[in-house]
Amino acid sequence: MGFLDITNVTKSYGNVEVLHKVDVEVQEGEFLVLVGPSGCGKSTLLNMIAGLEDITSGDISINGRVVSGVHPSKRNIAMVFQSYALYPNMTVGQNMTFGLEMHGVPKPEREKALADVSKLLQIEQLLDRKPGQLSGGQRQRVAMGRALVRDPDVFLFDEPLSNLDAKLRVDMRTEIKKLHEQLKTTVVYVTHDQIEALTLSTRIAVMNGGYIQQLGTPREIYDTPANIFVATFMGSPAMNIVPAKIKVDNGVVFAELTDAEGQPKLLRTVQSNLAAWDGREILLGIRPEAITDPDGADRKSTHLERLDNRITVTEPAGSDTFVTMTLGGRDVIGRMRADADAAAGQMFEFAINMEKAVAFDPQTEDRIRPD
Amino acid sequence: MAHHSTEVDFKTKLQDWIPKLVLSPSVAMVLVFVYGFIIFTVYLSFTDSRMLPSYEMVGFANYDRLWGLRAWWTAIDNLFVFASLYIVICTIIGLTLAILLDQKIRGEGGLRPIYLYPMALSFIVTGTAWKWFLDPGIGLENTMHLWGWESFKFNWIKDRDYAIYTVVLAAVWQTSGFVMAMFLAGLRGIDNEILKAAQIDGASNWSLYRRIVIPLLRPAFLSAFVILSHLAIKSYDLVIALTGGGPGRATELPATFMYSYTFTRNQMGTGAASAVIMLTTIAAIMIPYLYAELKEKR
Amino acid sequence: MSVATQDTAISTGKITRALIYLVLLLFALFYLLPLFVMVANSLKPLDEITGGNMLALPQTWTIEPWLAAWSTAQIGVEPTGLRPYFINSILMVVPAVAISTILGAINGYILTKWRFKGDNILFGLMLFSCFIPFQIVLIPMATVLGKIGLAGSIPGLILVHVVYGVGFTTLYYRNYYAAVPSELVRAAMIDGAGFFRIFWRILLPLSGPITVVSVIWQFTNVWNDFLFGASFGGTSQPMTVALNNLVQSxxxxxxxxxxxxxxILAALPTLIVYIVAGRYFVRGLMAGSVKG
Known part of the structure; x- marks a missing residue:
């Protein structure tokens, strides 16, 4: 039993079920990120944990107490909203202590909590200002401060960084991670940004269409995605999905795919149970960083395959150069070193790290797991 | 250790009910005083009520009588003339002023309030002012005579055939500034880049307005039409103050007809029937409009 | 609808611009003329009007007519002047505006932040009530006011104005509160504030601008009303009815x-409001075309 248990939870609006039997167990001190495209049900789930939306069926318990029907203010949670939801008419200090005031905490204690938290977040100099006078980043801090002051069992974050500009978002991300490492409070964090999910979380729940597609550590999610949705949603540029045919030759399993000219090319796979797919189509998933120029390839890899192919487009991105080619009839992106000698229209020798390749069943789109 | 709290806590439950409880007096008020009363008036229109409400049903007799009355037909004719002129003239003046004011006019800030202030006045004040200003004995006609234009004649307010136009004049004076403000807001809401694009496409000033700007003002036209038509049908005070419905019955409108039939001629059933017809007319205009407006905002 | 951010101005020649100014000024004259006539002639002795030019300034300036209108003119049968009626209007307007505004604020709050099934229908019903021709309620209203003993009294008029004003005030606050993020309410809920506290501590402090609009709108409407005053005023007639009686006698x-x-006395309060807070007055008018 975890610290925050979500057991068999569903949510329906009328006849439409938007969340289907969700089960998550969050341990104390964990940082769980709910990630998925808009409309996947992640915010609904968060709001249900907060008590802002009713649970249609199932149970949620926090710290050993079933909270269905308990008012949001009595669940001992705190929430940071996307728009920050700072009360515009109150000063920063009043904003942060409003919750304590509502809970009847005596003034000296409120002042103490406010002083501690504002010191922690370095917003002491802002306490007398109104939210309208703050910058985006400052508002974000105040919103977090308002949550921290409550010293809750669980922090809920609803896309807290999506209103910030790119640079500030990265800074605040680090800030949140630091805070979590320092305070070790349980966090449930909703975002549609997969990088936020990977960088912040101890575990990730990838959601789509009201289902949790995969629940696991960032490494598990990234390296061994449960299905094509997870594989392509997490990571940028997205994982390449290439149709290939399995060929077994002398006990060696090859994936056969066509190059830009339509010629068949063989890549040796490391996954021996794919032999069962001999002669059948699979979908091969290869992350862009597993397709490199030979000099940029991972030296520790035991299964580097070489493949000649024509380059369609190159996109220098400063630190790397992204190269697009046609493989298996689809656009496939590889990541070269910035100084790799790649130019559009040229033939080029690529190194493919087959250790990192994954295979999917084209019918179910689920990953074909190695034995 | 988990202890199941199956009973929803009391405060949460109460919180669900408070909003409905607090809203209910207003809802009850509106249901009784608006919709209950409407039903009652509709009911009365089917009874033989005279000085006091009576509960003797007479079917459509009041409606039959109503449509047979010269006075009612006069009121309907007048409303038709008044409403169409009022709406058209207000729209033309409002649109013209708005477009002209939108040409980076120096002193716009001073002109706008001058155009709009009549809207702050009571129709009774407007009626009084125009009543004496249009009075041939002391008003405009007299002034022109004093200025040496002896043959000038302007006695519409005393003339059965023309008096209704003086009502139009005063009503336009009162509301056209407001229509201007509506169009001006519409004009200011148009995306400047569209206009730049049209100018780059080589549209002349005239075609810029005719082809791009005025079509984009469609919502403002619609709002203006709805507001003006409902004001026209409700017009009562202005006629009372300006002409008192006269000369004779020349400027009687349905609103004044209803009042005099119900309260001074003791024909309550007929009065109720006329009120029902007024309501139906307004509902036919307002309900689709309100429905569309509310639909639009989620 | 937003105001004054950009012009759709076209480039024009000098002559066209002169014409534009001419037209605009002529219209300004048209709108100002009746006001000028009222003011100029209210400061003349009577014989200057009957024997003279209405468009001329007074030759002998006098405030006699004002004093007469205020305290001695014959209204109906009593030579009381308009003063008692002015007081009636004040006594009626202040509570009517206050009550309808408070109700509108709380209704708007519920209809946007505590939504429930069917709330839109209720709002639609309230909204439509703003636009009904009041002739449709005159007869039953007269009966009911008589039955509950409020006929011909100021409380009766207050009731009438609250009932038929609450739709508009609700519309104003609803549109205004719709723009206030619901996350604010959710945050306050998590902070432990209840229904009334959220309204009092979070929403109401933000409501200054819309309250001004609502108060001005209601003030103007109630002050300028004639139909209800004439129908239900009895011995407590408001200013508009008295003015009409004075003029029509x-x-x-x-x-x-x-x-x-x-x-002018009857127009003065609303004119002052218009001059002092014209911006809000216009916003109120605009909201009357439903859009917020």
């Missing part, structure tokens, strides 16, 4: 100058 000499002074 058929006995004696028509004291035009007193009529004009009376008309």
């Amino acid at each position: 058929s006995t004696g000499v028509k004291e035009y100058n007193v009529h004009f002074a009376g008309a």
Whole structure:
């Protein structure tokens, strides 16, 4: 039993079920990120944990107490909203202590909590200002401060960084991670940004269409995605999905795919149970960083395959150069070193790290797991 | 250790009910005083009520009588003339002023309030002012005579055939500034880049307005039409103050007809029937409009 | 609808611009003329009006007509002047505006932040009630006011104005509160504030601008009302009805100058509001075309 248990939870609006039997167990001190495209049900789930939306069926318990029907203010949670939801008419200090005031905490204690938290977040100099006078980043801090002051069992974050500009978002991300490492409070964090999910979380729940597609550590999610949705949603540029045919030759399993000219090319796979797919189509998933120029390839890899192919487009991105080619009839992106000698229209020798390749069943789109 | 709290806590439950409880007096008020009363008036229109409400049903007799009355037909004719002129003239003046004011006019800030202030006045004040200003004995006609234009004649307010136009004049004076403000807001809401694009496409000033700007003002036209038509049908005070419905019955409108039939001629059933017809007319205009407006905002 | 951010101005020649200014000024004259006539003639002795030019400034300036209109003119049968009616209007307007605004604020709050099934229908019903021709409720209202003993009294008029004003005030606050993020309410809920506390501590402190709009709108409407005043005023008639009685009285000499002074007195409160807070007045008018 975890610290925050979500057991068999569903949510329906009328006849439409938007969340289907969700089960998550969050341990104390964990940082769980709910990630998925808009409309996947992640915010609904968060709001249900907060008590802002009713649970249609199932149970949620926090710290050993079933909270269905308990008012949001009595669940001992705190929430940071996307728009920050700072009360515009109150000063920063009043904003942060409003919750304590509502809970009847005596003034000296409120002042103490406010002083501690504002010191922690370095917003002491802002306490007398109104939210309208703050910058985006400052508002974000105040919103977090308002949550921290409550010293809750669980922090809920609803896309807290999506209103910030790119640079500030990265800074605040680090800030949140630091805070979590320092305070070790349980966090449930909703975002549609997969990088936020990977960088912040101890575990990730990838959601789509009201289902949790995969629940696991960032490494598990990234390296061994449960299905094509997870594989392509997490990571940028997205994982390449290439149709290939399995060929077994002398006990060696090859994936056969066509190059830009339509010629068949063989890549040796490391996954021996794919032999069962001999002669059948699979979908091969290869992350862009597993397709490199030979000099940029991972030296520790035991299964580097070489493949000649024509380059369609190159996109220098400063630190790397992204190269697009046609493989298996689809656009496939590889990541070269910035100084790799790649130019559009040229033939080029690529190194493919087959250790990192994954295979999917084209019918179910689920990953074909190695034995 | 988990202890199941199956009973929803009391405060949460109460919180669900408070909003409905607090809203209910207003809802009850509106249901009784608006919709209950409407039903009652509709009911009365089917009874033989005279000085006091009576509960003797007479079917459509009041409606039959109503449509047979010269006075009612006069009121309907007048409303038709008044409403169409009022709406058209207000729209033309409002649109013209708005477009002209939108040409980076120096002193716009001073002109706008001058155009709009009549809207702050009571129709009774407007009626009084125009009543004496249009009075041939002391008003405009007299002034022109004093200025040496002896043959000038302007006695519409005393003339059965023309008096209704003086009502139009005063009503336009009162509301056209407001229509201007509506169009001006519409004009200011148009995306400047569209206009730049049209100018780059080589549209002349005239075609810029005719082809791009005025079509984009469609919502403002619609709002203006709805507001003006409902004001026209409700017009009562202005006629009372300006002409008192006269000369004779020349400027009687349905609103004044209803009042005099119900309260001074003791024909309550007929009065109720006329009120029902007024309501139906307004509902036919307002309900689709309100429905569309509310639909639009989620 | 937003105001004054950009012009759709076109480039024009000098002559066209001169014409534009000419037209605009002519219209300004048209709108100002009646006001000028009222003011100028309210400061003339009566014989200057009957024997002179209405568009001329007074030759002898006098405030007699104003004093007469205020305290001695014959209203109906009593030579009381408009003063008692002015007081009636004040006594009626203040509570009517206050009550309908408070109700509108709380209704708007519920209809946007505590939504429930069917709330839109209720709002639609309230909204439509703003636009009904009041003739449709005159008969039952007269009956009911009589039955509950409020006929011909100021409380009766207050009730009527609250009932038929609450739709508009609700519309204003609803549109205004719709723009206040619901996350604010959710945050306050998590912070432990209840229904009333959220309204009092979070929403109401933000409501300054819309309250001004609502108060001005209601003030103007109630002050300028004639139909309800004439129908249910009885012995407590408001200013508009008294002015009409003064002007329409058929006995004696028509004291035009007193009529004009009376008309200005009746217009003064709303004109002052318009001059002081014209921006909000316009916003109120605009919201009357439903869009917020």
